[in-house]
Amino acid sequence: MSYFREKRIRTAAFLIVGFLLTVAGSQRIQFDWILMITHFPAAITRFIQLYLPPDFSELGRMIQEMGVTVLIALAAAATGMILAFFAALAISARTSKNKTLTLIIRMLASLTRNIPEGVWAIVLLMCFWYGEFLAYLVMSIISFGFLARVYADAMDETSMDCIEALEATGASYWQIIFNAVVPETLPALISWSLYAAENNIRSSTIIGMLAGGGIGYLIGNYRHFRQFQSLLVAIVLVVAAVLIFDQISAQIRRRILQ
Amino acid sequence: MTEILSLKHVSKVYDNRVQALHDVSFDVRQGELISIIGPSGAGKSTLLRCINRMIEASEGQILFLDQDVTAADKKQLKEVRKNIGMIFQNYNLVYRLSVLENVMHGRLGSYSTLQSTLGLYRREDVEEAQRLLQMLGLQDRLYEKCSKLSGGQKQRVGIARALLQHPKMILCDEPIASLDPQSSKVIMEYLRDIATSMNIPCLVNLHQVDVALHYSDRIIGMHQGEVVFFGRPQDLDDAVIEKIYGKGLEDLLRHGGQA
Secondary structure: OHHHHHHHHHHHHHHHHHHHHHHHHHHHOOOOHHHHHHHHHHHHHHHHHHHOOOOOOOHHHHHHHHHHHHHHHHHHHHHHHHHHHHHHHHHOOOOOOOHHHHHHHHHHHHHHHHOOHHHHHHHHHOOOOOOHHHHHHHHHHHHHHHHHHHHHHHHHOOOHHHHHHHHHOOOOHHHHHHHHHHHHHHHHHHHHHHHHHHHHHHHHHHHHHHHOOHHHHHHHHHHHOOOHHHHHHHHHHHHHHHHHHHHHHHHHHHHHHO | OOEEEEEEEEEEEOOOOOEEEEEEEEEEEOOOEEEEEOOOOOOHHHHHHHHOOOOOOOEEEEEEOOEEHHHOOHHHHHHHHHOEEEEOOOOOOOOOOEHHHHHHHHHHHHOOHHHHHOOOOOHHHHHHHHHHHHHOOOHHHOOOEHHHOOHHHHHHHHHHHHHHOOOOEEEEOOOOOOOOHHHHHHHHHHHHHHHHHOOOOEEEEOOOHHHHHHHOOEEEEEEOOEEEEEEOHHHOOHHHHHHHHOOOHHHHHHHOOOO
């Protein structure tokens, strides 16, 4: 009785806090619900005026640039994968040998992960040439930070048992890594790597706008020159690319998990 | 008979000050099967792992083939471990790899990282692994993932892996604790055969007294980290069993299981 009552009270408290936060937030930014509702039809009309009909005249160039973007995204994911693998070995409790190194690498990974891609692009723009290389660099950094974390989590889940068994045969550290830890975690490693690549394609729009290169560069230009009808086509193209890649990686995952 | 292993006054105190082993001394001779029995927490697993230094003993001397294991440096320790096979209660296989790959792990010590990662194993080693698997009745499952095997089959893979090491001794940590009676019998028969025919001594943690009585040449009885009995099975009478298991069967039933 009191158990369920407690649960009810907790749920109610949760909802009340959520409601209060919403009210407080909209007060702060002076959000006007009524204005929002009354203005809605006008906003729709404006959208239609600006973005429609879609302009396909530049589709060929867009597809070409989309290809460049996918290539950059995959290359960056690959770079991130390699670096993240070794970083994860230093981070995971199963595989780390040195506590100081663990701390340093974990902080490095956390730093790269917790600075958003837009900020990386802006910061690195000051140091490197605007263009495809910069986009690649930013995506590599983001992939590295993300993958180091999830790889380490996957390695933490390797059973201590097989590590112990290989240690008992006189196997070396790297033999244990490549003959026990990697085989046991491979599905997770591949799955997360595909996800990182997918993320890169998704964020290529914003990175391209800021750092240059690929479809993002085109999107930035369309926005700048108010070619909204082309902009819409480009955005739909990115969404389509992400969806296609998602399908492909789902197929790959299914194969490797068997 | 030659002594393969000799423990002299070995003690182990864990960081949390739990005394797992207290002044343990015994010796293992060529071709012997020695069982270690005792209730949960008697220190059986700790004892086994101190021998190949998966756990570091706090005190005492461990002589393996006349070499002091406790004083071995990293390279020497690797050699010691190569010479000692180990079999586990949970089989400790890499389940996503095939039967053959798991058995090949027994030879890792004699290959470089690159060779083993690329599977560049010498032909005679692969053939030997296949022969061992045939001997253990797994010749049809060579390329199957270990996760698909039954418990008894997994343990046979564990035995093949240990044998491929060309061990001078095999440590078995509760090898049949997770198995049904039929598979247990098969595994114990193999261990008995390894000791007798291949002349490789086996040191086996067990918690079934009847199994220990049936298969052992000698039995070590442990109670709270101390060896309270070391002798032939026929000398293990009720008084000794009470010494090992405390208040006798009642206690044994209550604790049941494993170390």
